[in-house]
Amino acid sequence: MKKITILLLMSSFSVIKAQGLLNKNETTFTRQDSLRGSITKERAWWDLKHYHLAIKVNPADSSISGSNTIRYQVLQENSVMQIDLQNPMVITSVTQDGKPLTYKREGNVYFITLTAPQKAGTTKEIVVFYGGKPKVAVNPPWDGGITWKKDKNGNPFIASSCQGLGASVWWPNKDHMYDEVDEGMKISVNVPGNLTDVSNGRLQSVQKEKDGTKTFHWVVKNPINNYGVNINIGDYVSFSEKYKGEKGDLDCTYYVLRDDLDKAKKQFQDVPKMLKAFEHWFGPYPFYEDSYKLVQAPYLGMEHQSSVTYGNKFLNGYLGRDLSGTGWGMKFDFIIIHESGHEWFANNITYKDIADMWIHESFTNYSESLFLEYYFGKEASYTYVRGIRKNIENDKPIIGNYDVNNEGSGDMYYKGANMLHTLRQVVNNDEKWRDILRGLNATFYHQTVTTQQIESYLSEKIGRDLTPVFNQYLRDTRIPTLEYFFKNKQLGYRWTNSVANFNLPVKVYVNGTAQILEPNNEWKMLPLGTTEKPTLEVDNNYYVGSLNITE
Numbered sequence: 001m002k003k004i005t006i007l008l009l010m011s012s013f014s015v016i017k018a019q020g021l022l023n024k025n026e027t028t029f030t031r032q033d034s035l036r037g038s039i040t041k042e043r044a045w046w047d048l049k050h051y052h053l054a055i056k057v058n059p060a061d062s063s064i065s066g067s068n069t070i071r072y073q074v075l076q077e078n079s080v081m082q083i084d085l086q087n088p089m090v091i092t093s094v095t096q097d098g099k100p101l102t103y104k105r106e107g108n109v110y111f112i113t114l115t116a117p118q119k120a121g122t123t124k125e126i127v128v129f130y131g132g133k134p135k136v137a138v139n140p141p142w143d144g145g146i147t148w149k150k151d152k153n154g155n156p157f158i159a160s161s162c163q164g165l166g167a168s169v170w171w172p173n174k175d176h177m178y179d180e181v182d183e184g185m186k187i188s189v190n191v192p193g194n195l196t197d198v199s200n201g202r203l204q205s206v207q208k209e210k211d212g213t214k215t216f217h218w219v220v221k222n223p224i225n226n227y228g229v230n231i232n233i234g235d236y237v238s239f240s241e242k243y244k245g246e247k248g249d250l251d252c253t254y255y256v257l258r259d260d261l262d263k264a265k266k267q268f269q270d271v272p273k274m275l276k277a278f279e280h281w282f283g284p285y286p287f288y289e290d291s292y293k294l295v296q297a298p299y300l301g302m303e304h305q306s307s308v309t310y311g312n313k314f315l316n317g318y319l320g321r322d323l324s325g326t327g328w329g330m331k332f333d334f335i336i337i338h339e340s341g342h343e344w345f346a347n348n349i350t351y352k353d354i355a356d357m358w359i360h361e362s363f364t365n366y367s368e369s370l371f372l373e374y375y376f377g378k379e380a381s382y383t384y385v386r387g388i389r390k391n392i393e394n395d396k397p398i399i400g401n402y403d404v405n406n407e408g409s410g411d412m413y414y415k416g417a418n419m420l421h422t423l424r425q426v427v428n429n430d431e432k433w434r435d436i437l438r439g440l441n442a443t444f445y446h447q448t449v450t451t452q453q454i455e456s457y458l459s460e461k462i463g464r465d466l467t468p469v470f471n472q473y474l475r476d477t478r479i480p481t482l483e484y485f486f487k488n489k490q491l492g493y494r495w496t497n498s499v500a501n502f503n504l505p506v507k508v509y510v511n512g513t514a515q516i517l518e519p520n521n522e523w524k525m526l527p528l529g530t531t532e533k534p535t536l537e538v539d540n541n542y543y544v545g546s547l548n549i550t551e
Helices: 031-037 258-267 270-282 334-341 358-376 378-391 411-427 430-443 451-462 467-475
Strands: 003-005 046-058 063-074 080-084 090-096 102-106 109-113 123-132 145-150 156-161 185-191 196-198 202-208 214-220 232-234 236-245 248-257 292-296 308-310 349-351 447-449 481-487 490-496 506-510 513-517 524-527 536-538 545-548
Touching (some): 090 102, 090 109, 196 214, 232 292, 236 258, 236 270, 236 292, 248 270, 270 292, 270 334, 270 358, 270 430, 292 334, 334 358, 349 358, 358 378, 358 411, 358 451, 411 451, 481 536
Parallel strands (some): 046 185, 292 308, 349 447, 481 545
Antiparallel strands (some): 046 063, 063 123, 090 123, 102 109, 145 156, 185 214, 196 232, 202 214, 490 524
16 A cells, blocks of 8 residues: 655645646747846946936825936947836936937837937936826735825825836836946935835935925935835834944834834834844845835835835734744734845845746745744744745746746745755754855845856855756746655665756655655665664655655
8 A cells, every 4th residue: 555645734735736847938928028027238238327216206196207317337339228117107308418318118118319429338327207197006015006095194105016017117217127226326205295205225314395395315325126116105203223233233213104103113123133133144234324214004015125114014923814824923023024034135135037036035935934043943943934835836936937027936935935944954054054044145245146146056055966956946846755665674765756857865764763865866775674664754844745655
C-alpha cells in the first residue's frame, strides 16, 4: 500500500499543478503594454537625474494640475523623448530652455521632439505642464490611483497609490522602474489652507499663498522609484521621536488624523521595535537622510519610500486577522511591519521589471517571521512562516512576463517567503544567513536589480548553484516531492514533481535520526542496517512534499 505524506499546511494536494513550467504566452499583450513595460529607444538614450514635481491638488473637483521639471543626462544623441502620462490626464505644454516643444500622444505615452542639441554627456532639463482628473482608485492599493475621501469631520482625506498601475496615473514621468532619480527629488504640493500634505523625504518649508492655500515643499535626498512617490492630504496632526540606530539618530515622524492621535501613539510603538529588528537582520535603515514617516491613509497601506502609508485601523494582525492562523500574526501590526520592511526590499533594492516583483514581496513577507524571531524566538518565527503556506495557490509562476509591465502570481508573497525559509535550512547557520540578508542590502544599496542578480548573489553566498531551485519555486507551479521507498534494508530516494536537475538538499529524520540527503532526479540508495520497520520524516521547514512508494 502506498503511503502519501504532504508536508504542507494546505487544504488539499489537488491545488498542485503538475504540468511543469507554465506557458506564459497565454495573455495577449498590446503595444501600450510594451511602451509602458520596456526600455524603448525613446527612454534608453537619457539617464534620469532629478524631478521637481510642483502640483495643485483641488479636492473640490478632484483635479490635479502643475508641472514636472525633469533633469537628465544625455547618454547618446537623440531628439525624441518618451514621457508617460495616463488618460484622462493631459500634458498641456512642454518647454526646454524656455522654448515650447512639440509632441504627439499615443495612448498613455507622449513622444516629445527636442529641438536643442542633445550632446552625449551634457545635462539638460525639460518642464512638462499637465492637468486633469486622475483615475480614482477602485480598490487601493491593488487597483490604485487617487483616493478622494472625507474623514468623519467632513475634511478631505486624499492619497495616492499606484504600484503596478504606474505613477503616470497622476503625474508625468519616465514610468519604468529601471531608472531612478540619482540626485533626489523635490515635491511641492499646494492644498487648501486647512489641510496638510505629507510626501516623501523631509519637509523643507510651508508657504502660505495669497489665496489662503498652502504649499508644502518636500525634499528627497536619495534615489526613489516612481511608485514610491506619494501625496497624503488631510487634517493631520503629528508626533515624533528619534530612533538611535546603526547610523545614528533616525528622525521618525507620525502623521494621523486629529481624532486618531491617542490610538496612534499607542499602536505606532511597533515602529521602533520594527527598526531594531530589521536593522539587525537587514542592516541600517536605508534612508536616514530622508527620515522615516508613518502616515495614516484612507486605504490599507503602501510602502511609499520614507513616507509609509497606514490604514490598518490601529489593530494588530491584518485588519485584526492572523494570516498565518497560528496566533503569532496577532503579535504585531501587519501593515507597520510589512510595509516598513519594504524600505529594505522594494525601496532600497528595487526591481527593474515588475515581472521580478518577488524581490520586493518574497523578502518582505519573510521579514514578518524575522520580526517575530527577534522578539519571540525561532520557534515562533518558524511556526508563522509555515502557517502562511495555507495561502499559497500554486496557480501560475511567481515571475511574470518581461517588458510588458506584467507581474506574476500572488504566490510571490507566501510561497516566496517559504522558498527563502527553505534556503535558510540549506544554509543551516543563523549568523551566515543574517550576513547574507545584510549583504544583499549593502551590495545592492539604492540600486535597481534583476532576478538574475539576486539569484547569483544567493548562489554565491550559499555556496551552491541554486538555479534549479529558483526555477522550481519562481518559474514552476509544482511542489517538489521527495519520493522514497524502503527495500532490502536500504532507503531509495529522489526528487519528483520537479524541474530538471532539481538539487535541493533536504533534512530528513530516518528512524528518528536527523540526516541531510542530497537527492536529484535519479534514484539514490542509502544502506539502513538492520532496521525492520524503517521510517522517514522530512523536516517541515522545507517547502516540499514527500511520497512513500514502499509496496
